[in-house]
Amino acid sequence: MTSILLVAERDEQGEINQSTLQAIAAANGLLDAVVTVAISGEAPASASALAVEKIVTLAVVSIADEGIYDQATAEISALVESTSPEVVIFSKSDFGSIVGARLAFRSDSAFAADCIEISNDGGDGVSVTRPVYGGSALAEFEIASKPAIVTLRAGSYEAGNETGSPSIEAFDSGASVEQAASVTGTVAEARDGVRLEDANFVVSGGRGLGGPEPFSVLTDLANALGGAVGASRAACDAGWIDHSHQVGLTGKSVSPDVYIAVGISGASQHMAGCSSSRAIVAINKDADSNIFKEARFGIVGDWEKVLPSFLATVRELKA
């Protein structure tokens, strides 16, 4: 038997989010898995059909206690202490990355971040695989100590369609933390159209665009496809587009049907955020650039000459 505690997160509608459903699939793949899902606040109605053993609700008013997560860390630490799971799984989200790491170092437990695979074969401990060196290599680790605390990269597992009838109980950690650092405000970037992470089409631009103006052509293309605009870090760092559009290892993870990379060389750190796309389409003037090793369709050429006719034809096809 493998006892697993899985810390759930919600989407904007308050439902269990996709990454959590994927993590449940990963957890259920472990040997004789017995999965408990922890969630902050009242569980959404859909949770009662999750393919897990138990749901534990935490008192934390919002699991997003504002990017600092002192209260969430304290509550989840208390839950781990009282239930002694062998494995604790988080999503590799802002929340999971921080609380997972803090929990691990607070309890002197092993921590593996950004895993794409987790398994156990009945021996002692679990194995995890995580991309390293920006995704140029994969590393397989064995974790013998318990609990093993991991974060899972979105898209590494497919959400299953099994259902279950978990029991639901509340956990009162008794923790009430006075937060030393305090959040005084939030400034949100305006977004129009679909969320980058949810888009079925993503049109991304890189350093090869040469400046901020060409992003308006990418926006036209994204609009024609009903998609969103992404960017490489080089384009964001240059100030051509806001960092909230960055795709990659330290940006957003996207998995659209079609990912169109324009003037992007395809560095491993960029591909880390888009390699689970159904089809990658590359437009790059350098036939040797790495993006052509990752793409399904490509044009070796200057985006300035390729894009207008591509956009016009897309518009005709969509009309």
Next chain:
Amino acid sequence: MGIGITELTVRIVVLAKQVPDPETPPSQFKIDESTNTVIPPNGVPPVVNGFDLTAVEAALLLRDSGADVEITVMSVGSDFVMDAMKKPLAMGADRLVLVDDSGLDNIDSAVTVRVLAAAIEKDGPYDLILGGRQASDWDQAHVTLGLSEVLGLPLVSLVQKLELNGDSVSLQRVIPDGYQTITAPLPSVLTITNELGEPRYPNLRGIMQASRKKPEIFSLADLGISSDDLVPKLELKKLYIPESNKQVELIEGEDEADSGKKLALRLREEKLI
């Protein structure tokens, strides 16, 4: 305490790791699978992790804004290459402290955090600890977070802007679609992200000054740690380059405009658009 340090000086420790140059072309990135290590590419020297140079920049911006700061760069590892490690000094940092010990080859984050914590405590008083967002070798992005737990200090990650106000710092923390404004007390642990801006290039004067400075070196023994105490929690079993069997289908038209048109038609054919 260094020369010229007063009670008002804000002592900043910047954590910096020596890593293989992440701009190494993929064709030169090779692994020795018998030892599970990366083979250093010929003629590509290691560098200070990019985000850590951004953290140095963050500390220097505090100085530029008029604050009296002392900047100590601290690193844990072995086989340090001084040309790389002195770059923060050339940018304007005051001191370089290295925990240099052959027992620190290939360590995991649990060990790194433990050694960093011991070195920071040993080195003396501090007001702020800045780390990079993540190290470009193992991409763990949690050494600084772990350090905040071990030292029992407040943590703010993904900081893109900071300002000193007496005994606190005002921060901007990047979130997926914008940023939060946060006030944290001193001392705190902060991780710095590239949204802060590019690290400055060292000027000639900085390079000259750095060449005259000697790093202060601790061994594990100096920190009262025996290498036997450093038990990793993660055991590396296998390190390999994933195989890619993707075959790109290149679309070629009469000219580039024609290729663009054919691409759209091909995607429609595949029912992708």
